[in-house]
Amino acid sequence: MATDLRQTIRDSAAALGFDACRFASAAEPWSAGERLAHFVEAGRHGEMGWMETTLERRSHPTAMWSEARTAIVLGLNYGPDHDPLPELADRSAGYISVYARGDDYHELIKGRLKTLAGQIAARTGEDVKVFVDTAPLMEKPLAQRAGLGWQGKHTNLLSREHGNWLFLGVILSAADLPVDAAETEHCGSCTACLDVCPTQAFPAPFQLDARRCLSYLTIEFPGPWPVEFRAATGSRIYGCDDCLAVCPWNKFAAASREARLQARDGLTGPRLADLAGLDDATFRTLFAKSPVKRIGRDRFLRNVLYAIGNSSDAGLIPAATRLLDDPAPVVRGAAVWALSRLMPGPHFAALAAERESTEPDPEVRIEWTGALAL
Template identity: 55%
Template sequence: MAQAGIEKLIDELKARAEALGFDAFGIARADARPDLPEKLHAALAEGWHAGMEWMAETEDRRGDPRRLWSEARSVILLGVNYGPEIDPMDLLAEKRVGNISAYARNRDYHDIIKGRLKELAGLLARRAGVEVKVFVDTAPLMEKPLAEAAGLGWQGKHSVLVSRNFGSWLFLGAILTDLDLPPDQPHAESCGSCTRCLDICPTNAFPAPFRLDARKCLAYYSVEHKGPIPREFRKPMGNRIYGCDDCLAVCPWNKFASVSREAKLRSRPEFERPALAELVQLDDAGFRALFAGSPVKRIGHARFLRNVLVGIGNADDQTLLPLVEIRLGDPSPLIRGAAIWALRRLDPQRAEARRLDSLAQEGDSTVRAEWDGVV
């Protein structure tokens, strides 16, 4: 395409992206970050991906968009603002409610963004007669450094993209194309001497600025981790029952971010201050119904109740004891184990009184270990 035609095409794409609800738009060359394979390899070698083995399994493709698609020449990066209406940090003091990460309080962002990306990519394909591929987080594409290369913002010291206009609250999506498009200027890192995101982390999950060790990250343990929450992280979890927003929420650039202009990206009221007492009573069907269309649904009933019971163990509210004791007999070992920890936190004497009888009937080694463990 002639230069004038490409400029007109980009203007049309930007206008359509805005109409579709995208708040940020930028273009990077597919080879804009030749440093990524080495950085990714170093992080994997350190074990910072914890149990997310899929990151290691896709290392070759993840470090370079052209490994995903050899014909890729340009990457269009899109962002959607999901700035929350209430500060997630305010909920940490409300121990009887569950704190759900801001990104999960509305519809699943994969569902929100993917349809829009497909429509925009279809427009590009029709106008230019080119090939396109759409990516939203689920494919091995490193959107954050590419978004930095495309000028949407910069990767902050907490490793999340930071935008001058939207702080740390941007969902990202990408369109790969075999068309050469003029790239935008990369955004310079603008964190300065600020270390608020590092200092606020309750588990010291940042071994250094711009590096995150998932083996210490509460967001990882509450969302990705499939087994019991390691004991050393249960008290720091507090009432965080899905994700952890601390490092995002304290970013000073958030003061420039506005609440999402779209109702579909605003928090569902039932997810803003859900009572732990109600959540712990959910059966599998009730869990699926409540979290239909939400990212929370993906972790499943057992892992969710594991998180809720850890929250209850940190709630210091003995009125919740009967609800905890019911879960001691749950069919899921993951739930039974978390219930034991919560019971021992709320009433050590009551827990000790039930210990021997429960051990006599318990065949799961991880649950037996909970009875013998240290709170």
Template identity: 60%
Template sequence: MRTSTSETALRRLIEHEAKRAGFAAVAVTRPDAIPLAPARLAQFVEEGLHGSMDWMAETLERRSAPSALWPDVRSIIVFAMNYGPDTDPRALQAQTDRAAISVYARNRDYHDVMKGRLKEIAGKIVARAGGDVKVFVDTAPIMEKPLAESAGLGWQGKHTNLVSREFGSWLFLGTIFTTAELEPDEAEIDRCGSCRACLDACPTGAFPAPYRIDARRCISYLTIENKGPVPVEFREKIGNRIYGCDDCLAACPWNKFAQAASEAKLAARDDLREPRLAELILLDDASFRSFFSGSPVKRIGRDRFIRNVLIAAGNSGESGLIAPCRALVADASPLVRGAAVWALSRLTGAATLKALAQDALKAETEEYVVAEWNAALTLAEPQRTQA
């Protein structure tokens, strides 16, 4: 297929503007380039591996093909932004008095950052080529990772995330749908080979098989999407991860190229690199909103966030966290109260726990919290003489 002069000029404009806006890579694909992806997604939802993310089932038909979302689309431009960390984020897990926040959430919400830049580029595409455009950054039913693979930006690795030869597993994705006809780039091939580093790195066994994930076991799902209590079987394995998990991404051998990449990265906020649990556990709703203003962390709300911090506190062994945990036993949120009970069961002796329970249970009406107290007291019973 011959490329016209006007198409070549438009492509140069897109690449120039993408670089100017701080994107690490840009490529083009067609709306019909991912014919196998819808069936895989349907199987994922049918087996219930999406957990409580009901929106995945509700948008399944529209998500199945870009043209189902917008029939007029002729080309899809996929943009990638590098957010690779300077060090291995897993090292923070050894510092039990600190909180591990997923690398992607340590700065401004990438949705806001990328969407603003993509809208500028989209405007210039229309000014040059006419037609119509739509901008999406993980906020519409679009299968960005398969589209990025078909555009040649990388391939979906065994951890189901995009892997790039140049940037490893650390890429944000955004798309511009356009009515303009653009020559598509060549799709990337799977380069994982026999490697299973990402699968073996998962603390909770969230990968039933290569290229398949059970969200219900994923720490990112449990700490972000999950609105209820964290299942007991996963609490200890969560460690100090209070928002998301980077283990499978960080284990990818292709990251050695990401570390050397010099393109503009979305750098982390200094105060979110190694925050102290003792400071985070004190956040009320107002201070939580202020501290995480502009951050994706803000979207889960204070109660879910403190739930996560309390799980980390219970895993920390830090006696200095006992006092704030005791205070949170009387929190207005049942979710927080229940997590505080579990944390105290890990940080205090049986006698102290029993004394706390006597007062707390007099006023407790929430069945979930009562169940947490009963479970904590039952587990502590054999230790009573040691308390």
């Protein structure tokens, strides 16, 4: 009976478009909570204060919902149809992470999870809850326990069938269902993901220091970046795929079948000059229903300006200069850094002499001073 129910759930998940569906215990002990506590205690979560405030609830599925017994872990393939890393060679174009080039996966997956969860609740008579990485639930350890894949040396979930390109969703159920075998680690001696990282964000295999990670800096970090990471971002303006894209296991991956996850026109290699001209309204229009929208126009333009500073394209000087008058200090400060990289030294010094004394924000004045000292 339980085996038949599991197959029925798998069939329903496939009909909803999921590429993987497996079962794990949500109640058995695990070490993931202890590893997360060490991560936070070391300060490696950076400005993501929510990780600290939700640490206890995040430590185990039953810490958040005491009735949880089974985790149904779903995977949705978002694999690209080509290796994205060669795109980084075009320094006058912005690089947006593969996962963010289509519709926001949160909304896409959540609706389907709710449909499947309703079916499970009706069949088992037990309560269910659904999660898509915005709640305090550790999906990756659950996915490994369910056998979808393992957490690789880059700490992301890695699958023998889908490579690095899986979105995860979880349904917790109060019902006790048979579970699948956990996956073991298959990275072997490979260190490709560690070696490629532009900012050396991995202190050791299977460990991440988010404070050095370009995905964290472009998306989660709110203010001016530490100067040491700005050149390393290259043309990456939202997220970073390097450690995912170099993994040899991607040779088994297939391109996503989901139409709403396909890259939109204009989000593969968008021109930095065009992005620098976005106001709030045009930003919202361009990134409607996109995960990029959540960081807001000002933080996005900060990223764009760092990429402009790395472009070696003097043709972008006018675009950066216009943003010296932007209302947002974080944008003005990034424009200062970009111009310090693109303009000849005497020209930049003359601009600084004209602008620095009239800048109202102390952090932006620090940008002028620091840029002149370089």
